[in-house]
Amino acid sequence: MESSKRIEQRMRALALARDCAELGARVRTIHHITGISTRELVRLLFTQREQPPRGRAPDTREWYHSANLLCRTEASVIASNFRRLRSMGIAAGEALVCAYRYYQSVYQPPPRISFDRAFDLASHTEALWIAKASSFTMVECKTCGSEYLDAIGSIAIEARHCPFCRLVRRVEVDPRIRGSFPHSAPMDPQIAARFLRQLDSQPDRESPPNSSPFKVDPTKP
Numbered sequence: 709m710e711s712s713k714r715i716e717q718r719m720r721a722l723a724l725a726r727d728c729a730e731l732g733a734r735v736r737t738i739h740h741i742t743g744i745s746t747r748e749l750v751r752l753l754f755t756q757r758e759q760p761p762r763g764r765a766p767d768t769r770e771w772y773h774s775a776n777l778l779c780r781t782e783a784s785v786i787a788s789n790f791r792r793l794r795s796m797g798i799a800a801g802e803a804l805v806c807a808y809r810y811y812q813s814v815y816q817p818p819p820r821i822s823f824d825r826a827f828d829l830a831s832h833t834e835a836l837w838i839a840k841a842s843s844f845t846m847v848e849c850k851t852c853g854s855e856y857l858d859a860i861g862s863i864a865i866e867a868r869h870c871p872f873c874r875l876v877r878r879v880e881v882d883p884r885i886r887g888s889f890p891h892s893a894p895m896d897p898q899i900a901a902r903f904l905r906q907l908d909s910q911p912d913r914e915s916p917p918n919s920s921p922f923k924v925d926p927t928k929p
């Protein structure tokens with residue numbers, strides 16, 4: 709019985725590693741998410757022709773404050789969905805993969821937010837993996853109802869801080885920015901079905917899913 713559980717956990721970790729690699733994750737990121745050693749990940753996932761991404765891993769804590777409005781809204785969409793999935797009982801690694809795939813499905817490529825950045829962002833928002841404490845928090849805008857990332861300790865000045873409200877105002881004076889908006893409306897039922905299927909395949913999830921709607925419209929004020 710114990711050995712079959714270990715086998716199942718191992719299979720889940722390997723499947724998760726493959727999903728992360730497909731989304732362009734660095735070896736270090738996959739290691740933190742799955743617990744599989746970097747050496748084994750390189751051996752399993754990469755060949756001489758397909759090398760893992762190199763270079764310095766992103767540090768979201770500095771980046772977010774100088775990022776433009778589009779990057780801030782997209783980072784907020786990922787972080788918000790990640791948190792919702794976690795609250796539905798989905799394990800952190802699977803939740804990040806789902807939130808990132810959803811983000812890719814509604815925004816036009818190439819993505820402004822890499823999977824590694826999404827990982828760093830989720831870590832520093834939920835105090836997971838590489839972060840001992842949270843540097844960010846999710847704030848709900850009282851004007852538009854969107855959830856956005858903000859640094860912990862900063863004083864929210866309502867709509868002036870909300871990147872969604874600021875983006876909407878910017879669109880009014882700069883129509884070119886519209887081209888960066890999601891090309892289709894979020895597919896709530898399909899995404900919800902995908903999450904539920906994933907939950908079904910996780911017998912040891914932390915808690916049962918709830919029926920709260922999964923709703924994000926990144927362009928909606």
Ligand SMILES: [Zn+2]
Nearest residue numbers: 849852870873
């Ligand atoms: Zn707002």
